Amino acid sequence: MPPVLELRGITKAFPGVLANDHIDLTLEEGTVHALLGENGAGKSTLMNILYGLYTPDEGEIYIRDQRVEIDGPNKAISLGIGMVHQHFMLIPVFTVAENVMLGVESLRNGIFLDPSAAASRIGEISQMYGLRVNPNTYVKELPVGIQQRVEIIKLLYREADILILDEPTAVLTPQEVEEFFKIIRSLVDRGKSLIFITHKLNEVMEIADDITVLRGGRVAGVTKPSQTTQKELASMMVGREVVLQVDKQPAEPGDVVLQVENLEAVDDRGNAALRGVSFEVREGEVLGIAGVQGNGQTELVQALTGLRNILAGSVHIAGADLTNASPRKILQQGVAHVPEDRQQDGLVLSFPVSDNMVLNTYYKPPFARYGSLNQKQILAAADERAREYDVRTPSLSIPVSNLSGGNQQKVIVAREFSRPISLLIASQPTRGLDVGSIEYIHRRIIEKRDEGTAVLLVSSELEEVMSLSDRIAVMFEGEIVDILWADEVTREQVGLLMAGVKGD
Amino acid sequence: MTEDISTKPQVGLVTDIGQIDDGTYNQYAYEGLLRAADEFGLESRVIETAVLEEFESNLIQLAKEGCKLLVTIGSRKGEDVERLAARFPDTHFILVDYTPYARAKNVTGLVFAEDQAGFMAGALAGLMTASGVVGFVGGVDVAPVLKYHHGFEHGVAHTNNRARVVHAYTGSFTDQEKGEAAAHSLLDQGIDTLFAAGGPSGSAALRTAAAQGAWVVGVDQDEWGTTFENGSAPGSDHLLTSAVKRIDHAVYTAIRQALEGKLTGGTLTFNLANDGVELAPYHDADSAISSEIQGKILEIRKALQTRELDTRVGPDGQVTMQGFLPRILSWNWQAVLLPFLAIFSALVIGAIFIAAFDPEVWAAFSEGFFKGLGASFSSIAQAYTSLFEGAFGRPSKIIEGFRIYAQTRDDVVLRAAIRPLTESLRLSTPYIFAGLAVALGFRCGLFNIGAEGQYFVGGLLAVFVGYSIKGFPLIIHLPLAIIGGMVGGALWSAIAGWLKAKTGAHEVINTIMLNYIAFRLADYLLNVGGPMSRPGDFRPVSPEIELSAYLPQFFPNDPSIRLNSGFILALIAVGVVYWFLFKTTLGFEIRTVGANPHAARTAGINVSRSFVLAMAFSGALAGLAGAHDILGVLHFMPNAFSSGYGFDAIALALLGKSHPVGVLLASLLFGFLRAGAQRMQAPPASVPIDIIQIVQALIIIFIAAPEVVRLIYRIRAARAADEAVFTRGWGST
Structure with a gap:
């Protein structure tokens, strides 16, 4: 049987970068082919070529041994290629049926929309692949996991048989991932072929039939789960030996630094986001907050850093009552904040690297005296910090937007860690970073802990929470469901708590 | 273990x-x-x-x-x-x-300072070459090799400025065949001296060149002992020395x-x-190198050692720039070129309008195409000549004026000649203040559409202080009146800033509404019989201000030259705003809030305070524009005070990319256009004033859409252009 899809020697250059360099990829019918690689390895470029968004400079695409030219998404769809993007392309105020039929609307008498015909097709598809969803609910009311199903149904509705899934598990709980894998298996059983883009090694080992690893725009290796290990995949991905486990000694907790009692707050829409959260973090320990995104973690961090109004409860940091204190007051109390969305909250992208290094200390000597800035001192300090924290930039005076994600995060880490701090609040500190930067930032966080800093780590990556934390607090629907010792708990136990299942 | x-x-x-x-x-x-x-x-x-x-x-x-x-x-x-x-x-x-x-x-x-070793090797090569062509073979272009290479080139140039250096890279430190090939290709280009830095690959090049009778220089260690086997290998008498790194x-x-x-x-x-x-001993070549040359090399060595002589090679092996010209060339010319092209394009399109609206042109066209063309040309030439003369004066008259002044100390002609220029600068002055006002708002992410209203309120307060206080000397009264104008504008705009900070109400709406309130307030105050009206006058005007509140004129004896010290004040304001924005902590806060309010808040900056402050400063500048027109030009306030500065100011801030110096240049441009337009309106050009407004509008369009200009002139966009932040959309908070 010929492979359902074959890419031969795909090459695509952008100014200054060879994004894809003679990439070969063979997708067999009825299999899952994992495409593994760090950010910038060329995965997205390759898939955009396959989906007709880019034209390759060189190379050929074959579908069932037929040479094809894909000059746009419409062509891709007509060839049976469908893609679920990392950010869903759904219209929240439309129903599931309306979203699915968008672009290929069923019509009655040639003019009127016929949602019921669409709904019944959706029903069939749901039945066939185990994709349970109510066609008449509004998309905005669905949890993320179900929205993803809608995206998949959209592809099946268009009769796609080559499905490209871009980082599909990034938004799911471990339990949802299990559910999702079941769906993938049922798709494969019915002859669909899948390309699964990811950087999570454990998922690749579990679900893939074939694995292609990309690095720096080239194929770094082609293998199968049975023939490889996670460690080997990681080094293929990065090009060197990788320490998957964070090296750390047992914690030596000291006095309580952060004391949170019965915290209550609402989210931007006025719904209760924190419902009486209490915990404490001590000197020299990492408390990790695990939880599926959107269960109040964002609001918790904002409340602690003075960015969100606290309705009830109290926050004490190093003995001082900082409930509803101003952000500056809290920062001055020795709190370092690595914000969740570094580009929105952590950096001023149009400002030079040097100004970003002093974004919250610019007003203090030696950077300023009598309200007048001392650029020389700012540059000197920025230079020192850039070296100490390994920020790779051609110059300190270029806008920080020119730096890679990893280096942008290092700018924030450098800024926050080079102040005297007693509490570090790190929110999604490694989201979207390459393995090298993740390793680096993890090590720095543990170093801070070992220096006696109290660390509050918030991450939706369970792996990260498990490997860095000394204690783990699980958040679900604005409450802390449980606080556990990290070395006494399994992934599965935490996963269940994250889904709100409280086992006794 | x-x-x-x-x-x-x-x-x-x-x-x-x-x-x-x-x-x-x-x-x-x-x-x-x-x-x-x-x-x-x-x-x-x-x-x-x-x-x-x-x-x-x-x-x-x-x-x-x-x-x-x-x-x-x-x-x-x-x-x-x-x-x-x-x-x-x-x-x-x-x-x-x-x-x-x-x-x-x-x-x-x-x-290692490979560049120094390379420089000495180059100095020697430059002195030894007879053909005037010397060669360099490199392995891979990593920093140490580049330092040898560029040091060598500069060394050659130091001792022999007529010699030419040719080079080749083998792309490998190990491939000996490539090294041999590189040597051959350089020999074909006429070299008689070769320096190679490329491991065994480079050594192979040296052996090949030495066998062909060229002088060679080794690298890293004394290659006499390695590549040339202590002098027993063929060609070792052609090894001059080696650039050794210990x-x-x-x-x-x-x-x-x-x-x-x-x-x-x-x-x-x-x-x-x-x-x-260091340089290795000369070994077998010692007798071939004259003692004069050996002495020269020692001198150079000493000069390099004491840093008297610089190799002009940076730590990464790049050639360091020195001198005026390279620095000029490394400027960002696009930033200068684009506005210039925008103005040029606007004038070209304006020319079409001028011709198209001239009845004489139409008449000429009806007589024949070429006649029409000729008439268009003369019409355009006439219009733009008037524009130029209206803005700058007639150059021949200015020269004449200076001549007469130099001979007779009589400045009547000179004053008349420079009058257009002074009028342009006078018209630029309120533009500068108002443009700075809007630019400062933009820097904080605020769209201050209310400069017009702030100009009014500033004018009202300035005129009030100007006529109501009596008996003070100029040195006290004038500053008081100016401060009055600033305070008026600042308070007026701070209202909008405060509303935004407290309630999130959008400053665009609020400043527009405050504009109307300001206009009607002025109406009420100045109306005949109103609180600020001139007693006994039937016009809605304020009393005249005291002489002690006048902004001093440059030519007090010639009332036709209205340029006053307000222009100096405006230049000072440009400097102050620049200093404030870029050199003070408050300016840093305002710019941070403007560029990213979320990050500003997270970093502990009080965003609300920045809004109020930026609005107040912005309003103070707009108020200064009003104060200038009262204290420097009119000396009283009519209720029809405005001349649209507040709205033009928005264009100025855009044109100047919210940078004080940019605003200054844009304001001068507008001042010149406005002064020139007055002349253009008059005979013989008699171009309608609307044309000049069209040209102004076109300039703004071209500046606001640089892509259009780039498209017309096929200029490629500069990478990672640091565009100034204006405001975010209407819906943002």
């Missing part, structure tokens, strides 16, 4: 690919290690790296076995070693040929410092001054 751990401290060496007797850096690092081990009683451990993939694990092995000092070659895998070093804090890593990036206590890089010495020195506890990370540089680099 057995218990036979030696009590001696251990030093280790991991080679780059290759063995410890390879005759290159591995061997010299090893020799330095051996010497140190011998002298200080250390135990040395060596692992030879066979393939690159083993390099890191070799290091890990030695580090785990307890080597306190680990020497290795950093040119290929230096970054990985740096990363590794963090895992082994008790081991000090010494990296040959590498500059550590991050500062770590246990990583020391050893770098890796052994450097490694030995680093180990010694480590044992003395002086090695604390960073970079150690080895140059001529500390015996890190």
Whole structure:
């Protein structure tokens, strides 16, 4: 049987970068082919070529041994290629049926929309692949996991048989991932072929039939789960030996630094986001907050850093009552904040690297005296910090937007860690970073802990929470469901708590 | 692991690919290690790296076995070693040929001034060449090789400015065939002297060139002893010398410092001054090099050592720029070019309008196409000549004026000649204030559409202070009146800033509404019989201000020249706003809030305060514009006071990219256009004033949409252009 899809020697250059360099990829019918690689390895470029968004400079695409030219998404769809993007392309105020039929609307008498015909097709598809969803609910009311199903149904509705899934598990709980894998298996059983883009090694080992690893725009290796290990995949991905486990000694907790009692707050829409959260973090320990995104973690961090109004409860940091204190007051109390969305909250992208290094200390000597800035001192300090924290930039005076994600995060880490701090609040500190930067930032966080800093780590990556934390607090629907010792708990136990299942 | 751990401290060496007797850096690092081990009683451990993939694990092995000092070659895998070093804090890593990036206590890089060695080799080559063409063969273009290369080039130029340097890179440190081929191709270009820096590949090039009778210069070590086998290999009499870098010495020195506890990370540089680099003996070529040349080389060596002479090569091997011209060339010309082209394009399109609206042109066209064309041309020429003369004056008259003034000390003609220029500057003055006002708002992400209203309120307060206070000297009264104008504008706009900070109400709406309130307030106050009206007058105007509140004129005796010291005040304001925005903490806060209010808040900046402050400062500047027109030009206030400055100011801020100097230039442009337009309106040009407004509008369109200009003139966009932030959309908070 010929492979359902074959890419031969795909090459695509952008100014200054060879994004894809003679990439070969063979997708067999009825299999899952994992495409593994760090950010910038060329995965997205390759898939955009396959989906007709880019034209390759060189190379050929074959579908069932037929040479094809894909000059746009419409062509891709007509060839049976469908893609679920990392950010869903759904219209929240439309129903599931309306979203699915968008672009290929069923019509009655040639003019009127016929949602019921669409709904019944959706029903069939749901039945066939185990994709349970109510066609008449509004998309905005669905949890993320179900929205993803809608995206998949959209592809099946268009009769796609080559499905490209871009980082599909990034938004799911471990339990949802299990559910999702079941769906993938049922798709494969019915002859669909899948390309699964990811950087999570454990998922690749579990679900893939074939694995292609990309690095720096080239194929770094082609293998199968049975023939490889996670460690080997990681080094293929990065090009060197990788320490998957964070090296750390047992914690030596000291006095309580952060004391949170019965915290209550609402989210931007006025719904209760924190419902009486209490915990404490001590000197020299990492408390990790695990939880599926959107269960109040964002609001918790904002409340602690003075960015969100606290309705009830109290926050004490190093003995001082900082409930509803101003952000500056809290920062001055020795709190370092690595914000969740570094580009929105952590950096001023149009400002030079040097100004970003002093974004919250610019007003203090030696950077300023009598309200007048001392650029020389700012540059000197920025230079020192850039070296100490390994920020790779051609110059300190270029806008920080020119730096890679990893280096942008290092700018924030450098800024926050080079102040005297007693509490570090790190929110999604490694989201979207390459393995090298993740390793680096993890090590720095543990170093801070070992220096006696109290660390509050918030991450939706369970792996990260498990490997860095000394204690783990699980958040679900604005409450802390449980606080556990990290070395006494399994992934599965935490996963269940994250889904709100409280086992006794 | 057995218990036979030696009590001696251990030093280790991991080679780059290759063995410890390879005759290159591995061997010299090893020799330095051996010497140190011998002298200080250390135990040395060596692992030879066979393939690159083993390099890191070799290091890990030695580090785990307890080597306190680990020497290795950093040119290929230096970054990985740096990363590794963090895992082994008790081991000090010494990296040959590498500059550590991050500062770590246990990583020391050893770098060499290859450029100095190359410079001396080049100086010698320049003196020895007869053909006037010398060659350089490089391996891979990594920093040390580039330093040799560029140092060599500059050395040649230093002693022989007529000599030409040709070069070739083999792309390899090991491929000998490529080295031979490179030598041949350079020989074909006429070289008679060759310097090669490329490991065995480069050495092969030297052998080939020497066999063909060219002078050659070796690299890294004395190649007389290696490549030319102590003079027994053919061609060794053609080896002039070698540019030597003493890796052994450097490694030995680093180990010694480590044992003395002086090695604390960073970079150690080895140059001529500390015996890190040198020229090897001349050996068999000694007799061929005249004593004059040998003396010259010694002089150069001394000059380099004392830094009297600079190789003009940077640490990465790049040629450092010096002099005025290269600096000019490295400017961002696009930033200057684009506005210029926008103005030019607007004038061209304006010309079409001028011709199209001229009845004479139409008449001429009806007589024939070429007649029409001619009439269009003369119409356009007339219009733009008037524009120019209205803005700057007639150059011949100005020269004439100066001549008469120089001869007779009579300045009547001169004053008349420069009157248009002074009028342009006078018209620019309120533009500058108002443009700065809007620009300052933009910097904070605020769209101050209310400059017009603030101009009004500023004017009202200035005129009130101007006429109501009596009997003070100018030195007190005038500043009071000016401050009055600033305070009026500031308070008026601060209302909008405060509303935005407290309630999130959009400043665009609020400032527009405040404009209307200001207009009607002025109506009420100035109306006949109103609180600020002139007693006994039937016009809605305020009383005249006291003479002590007048902004001093430049030409007090000639009322037709209305330029006053307000213009100086405006220039000072440009400087103050620049200083405020870019050199003060408040300015930093305002710019941060403007560029990213979320990050500003997270960083502890009081966003609300910044909004109010920025609005107040902005309003103060707009108020100054009003004060200027009252105190400097009108000396009273009519209720029809406005002349649209507040709205033009928005265009000025856009045009000047919210930069004070940009605003100044844009304001001057508008002032000139406005003054010129008055002349254009008058006969003989008689162009409707609307045309000039069309030209102004076109300039703004072209400036606001630089892509259009780029498209017309096929200019490619500069990478990562740092566009100024204006405001975010209507819906944002």
